[in-house]
Amino acid sequence: MAIxxxxxxxxxxxxxxxxxxxxxxxxxxxxxxxxxKADDSTIVTDASLESAPEPTT
Structure with a gap:
């Protein structure tokens, strides 16, 4: 879930x-x-759109 x-x-x-x-x-x-859009300030960081890190072995 995203917030x-x-x-x-x-x-x-x-x-x-x-x-x-x-x-x-x-x-x-x-x-x-x-x-x-009006001033380019970040108000929501949507981590759900980022790729998960690759697992390390």
Whole structure:
């Protein structure tokens, strides 16, 4: 699950795969990379879009 800190408490968890769509529809002022479009400030860090580290052996 991904957490949207822009949503009110109790409504912050969203499935990882749905986070980009959630940001686009619920918070249109936020770009897909988690920055506010007006001033480029980072307001959401979406780690669900990053690749997991490779396992070491």
């Amino acid at each position: 949207c800190n822009l949503c009110p408490p109790g409504r912050r968890e969203h499935p990882d795969a749905a986070m980009a769509d959630h940001l686009r529809t619920a918070h249109p002022e936020v770009g897909e990379d988690g920055t506010r």
